[in-house]
Amino acid sequence: MQQIDLATTPLREMNETLQAQTGADNQTAWEILNPRGSHAVACGLDAPIEVTVRGHTGYYCAGMNKQAAIHVTGSVGPGVAENMMSGTVVIDGDASQYAGATGRGGLLVIKGNASSRCGISMKGIDIVVHGNIGHMSAFMAQVGNLVVCGDAGEALGDSLYEARLFVRGSVKSLGSDCIEKEMRPEHLAILADLLERAGSDAKPEEFRRYGSARKLYTFDIDNAAAY
Amino acid sequence: MSTSDKEAPRTAPIQSATFTNPVNAEIRRAAATGIYDIRGGGAKRKVPHFDDLLFLGASISRYPLEGYRERCDTSVTLGTRFAKNPITLDIPITIAGMSFGALSAQAKEALGRGASAAGTSTTTGDGGMTPEERGHSTKLVYQYLPSRYGMNPDDLRRADAIEIVVGQGAKPGGGGMLLGQKISDRVAEMRTLPKGIDQRSACRHPDWTGPDDLEIKILELREITGWRVPIYVKVAGSRPYFDTALAVKAGADVVVLDGMQGGTAATQDVFIENVGLPTLACIRPAVRALQDLGMHREVQLVVSGGIRTGADVAKALALGADAVSIGTAALVALGDNDPKWEAEYQALGTTTGAYDDWHEGRDPAGITTQDPLLASRLDPIEGGRRLRNYLKVMTLEAQTIARACGHNHLHNLEPEDLCALTVEAAAMAQVPLAGTEWYPGKPGGGY
Numbered sequence: 001m002q003q004i005d006l007a008t009t010p011l012r013e014m015n016e017t018l019q020a021q022t023g024a025d026n027q028t029a030w031e032i033l034n035p036r037g038s039h040a041v042a043c044g045l046d047a048p049i050e051v052t053v054r055g056h057t058g059y060y061c062a063g064m065n066k067q068a069a070i071h072v073t074g075s076v077g078p079g080v081a082e083n084m085m086s087g088t089v090v091i092d093g094d095a096s097q098y099a100g101a102t103g104r105g106g107l108l109v110i111k112g113n114a115s116s117r118c119g120i121s122m123k124g125i126d127i128v129v130h131g132n133i134g135h136m137s138a139f140m141a142q143v144g145n146l147v148v149c150g151d152a153g154e155a156l157g158d159s160l161y162e163a164r165l166f167v168r169g170s171v172k173s174l175g176s177d178c179i180e181k182e183m184r185p186e187h188l189a190i191l192a193d194l195l196e197r198a199g200s201d202a203k204p205e206e207f208r209r210y211g212s213a214r215k216l217y218t219f220d221i222d223n224a225a226a227y
Numbered sequence: 228m229s230t231s232d233k234e235a236p237r238t239a240p241i242q243s244a245t246f247t248n249p250v251n252a253e254i255r256r257a258a259a260t261g262i263y264d265i266r267g268g269g270a271k272r273k274v275p276h277f278d279d280l281l282f283l284g285a286s287i288s289r290y291p292l293e294g295y296r297e298r299c300d301t302s303v304t305l306g307t308r309f310a311k312n313p314i315t316l317d318i319p320i321t322i323a324g325m326s327f328g329a330l331s332a333q334a335k336e337a338l339g340r341g342a343s344a345a346g347t348s349t350t351t352g353d354g355g356m357t358p359e360e361r362g363h364s365t366k367l368v369y370q371y372l373p374s375r376y377g378m379n380p381d382d383l384r385r386a387d388a389i390e391i392v393v394g395q396g397a398k399p400g401g402g403g404m405l406l407g408q409k410i411s412d413r414v415a416e417m418r419t420l421p422k423g424i425d426q427r428s429a430c431r432h433p434d435w436t437g438p439d440d441l442e443i444k445i446l447e448l449r450e451i452t453g454w455r456v457p458i459y460v461k462v463a464g465s466r467p468y469f470d471t472a473l474a475v476k477a478g479a480d481v482v483v484l485d486g487m488q489g490g491t492a493a494t495q496d497v498f499i500e501n502v503g504l505p506t507l508a509c510i511r512p513a514v515r516a517l518q519d520l521g522m523h524r525e526v527q528l529v530v531s532g533g534i535r536t537g538a539d540v541a542k543a544l545a546l547g548a549d550a551v552s553i554g555t556a557a558l559v560a561l562g563d564n565d566p567k568w569e570a571e572y573q574a575l576g577t578t579t580g581a582y583d584d585w586h587e588g589r590d591p592a593g594i595t596t597q598d599p600l601l602a603s604r605l606d607p608i609e610g611g612r613r614l615r616n617y618l619k620v621m622t623l624e625a626q627t628i629a630r631a632c633g634h635n636h637l638h639n640l641e642p643e644d645l646c647a648l649t650v651e652a653a654a655m656a657q658v659p660l661a662g663t664e665w666y667p668g669k670p671g672g673g674y
């Protein structure tokens with residue numbers, strides 16, 4: 001295990017070192033110490049390596065991740081794993097706003113709660129939140145799956161496109177054009193797989209599914225109040 | 228009834244200056260359809276513009292440079308503040324961001340070819356980077372927009388600069404839209420959305436709000452790209468002093484400022500015509516912000532919105548811009564609104580010069596369309612040649628003016644070279660009204 005201590009190493013040097021990895025040698029396990037809320041920790045990685053961040057991070061931890069498996073033992077600030085392409089990002093604590101924003105692939109797991117706008121504009125990423133999520137989550141979400149083992153805040157899935165939302169607890173309110181949909185066997189299979197990969201013992205049958213009513217897909221004056 | 232009664236003079240019909248025929252026609256259209264007008268292009272109303280400024284030229288106190296013999300340089304370097312690899316352009320005229328989706332792949336390729344041949348940069352748009360565009364552009368600026376359509380770290384690292392788009396002059400505070408007619412398979416795939424639906428691009432970025440967040444967002448983008456490429460911040464002409472100051476504070480290398488005449492691919496007409504500041508009114512406050520922070524020329528200012536000629540370029544530079552950017556004019560150079568398509572414009576209910584239904588995807592010139600047949604009307608090689616020619620002419624025109632004012636580099640043009648034809652333009656550009664030494668707001672009063 002290679003260690004980088006952010007108490008003594010500049011952020012630039014840490015990211016440069018991790019970004020230079022190819023995963024082709026034996027240095028595939030890395031540990032980041034003392035992040036102390038730093039922003040942009042372990043962003044832009046592009047190799048099948050494992051990175052454990054011991055502590056809390058600021059904004060955009062694991063931003064645009066490709067391939068890497070990043071594990072944060074603390075909580076993360078806004079925009080964790082934003083625009084992630086592939087790989088996995090696991091947060092043991094809570095996540096602030098915009099977790100997984102615009103993510104295009106890979107799996108983001110938040111063991112605690114996620115704040116508002118979780119999964120905003122998601123474009124293919126899978127997100128599993130063990131706790132609750134805040135308001136306006138999955139706003140304009142395009143593709144991918146958002147799984148919430150706890151409750152969802154107001155205006156879930158507002159202006160949703162084709163993303164699938166699964167919530168086990170209560171939903172405070174649904175946003176424009178978001179409706180509850182039938183849970184079919186293929187959805188239960190997706191859920192079972194995601195819950196297992198996210199280390200959750202919740203049962204797929206306990207969830208409800210939400211998706212787009214597709215009424216805002218083409219502009220219609222009679223829907224003006226919903227826009 | 229007597230003859231004199233019949234012939235008594237009557238009040239001539241008087242058209243209202245408020246309820247004009249076009250206004251009434253729009254009321255009838257709205258009443259019939261229940262939908263607001265969406266169109267492409269920029270503000271069509273007359274606003275104070277570069278036309279309201281004149282150059283003074285040389286005189287006894289200033290001597291001119293010889294045309295064709297004495298040098299007048301035109302190069303500009305952008306991104307000198309933080310980037311390891313700033314961009315050096317041969318001419319201070321860049322091609323503005325226009326999306327693949329709004330424009331055909333051929334048009335994007337033509338823009339890349341023309342810009343590269345003229346030694347300048349071109350810019351992606353709301354819809355991601357196409358291989359054609361990357362391949363044919365020696366210097367390509369990659370836009371980072373609220374929609375993040377097609378955004379990925381590989382393209383980010385392939386770019387020569389990154390432009391964070393906060394706003395566009397045609398619609399400060401507005402998001403984008405691309406109507407279903409233009410969503411081909413390829414466009415849909417690049418944006419990860421279903422084919423044929425109306426696509427709305429968000430008006431705010433999904434993962435930051437405000438100047439403090441922007442600073443951290445810029446840090447992240449620099450960390451991902453190894454601090455190599457310049458980061459521009461594009462703002463609409465709205466509060467140019469504060470937006471420029473905040474962009475600088477957030478760590479921008481370059482500020483791109485787009486006035487209300489700036490084109491768009493598709494926006495509500497009411498938005499285009501009623502929101503934002505004229506380009507002319509934006510430049511001095513932005514330059515003042517840079518000067519107040521000691522950053523003029525260190526953070527470069529790129530101005531756009533209604534730039535058409537070398538005179539416009541020279542005027543923008545004289546007011547303190549480092550470079551300009553063009554959208555609409557580049558499309559016109561490629562063949563947009565060319566009279567040779569008049570019959571087809573008529574069939575679409577419009578006419579040459581007025582065609583602005585760029586969102587409908589039926590462009591006779593084959594530029595703002597995804598229809599393969601229409602798009603094939605534009606030959607990217609010929610288009611690129613035309614754009615290069617046009618860029619060269621604009622540069623020669625700007626040099627002609629600079630030499631006449633006695634400058635050996637376009638960047639030596641200064642406000643003292645200018646006067647204004649109207650009080651409004653004098654106030655906005657803060658140069659004297661022609662024949663006086665006065666402009667509104669001049670420190671120390673004036674007359």
Ligand SMILES: Cc1cc2nc3c(=O)[nH]c(=O)nc-3n(C[C@H](O)[C@H](O)[C@H](O)COP(=O)(O)O)c2cc1C
Nearest residue numbers: 323324325326352353489490492532533553554555
């Ligand atoms: C067809 C078209 C598409 C555009 N697409 C974008 C875009 O995707 N992103 C953006 O920031 N600006 C976009 N713009 C605005 C231009 O980048 C630029 O600000 C404007 O065209 C400059 O004004 P001008 O057209 O008067 O030269 C677009 C403009 C046009 C005409």
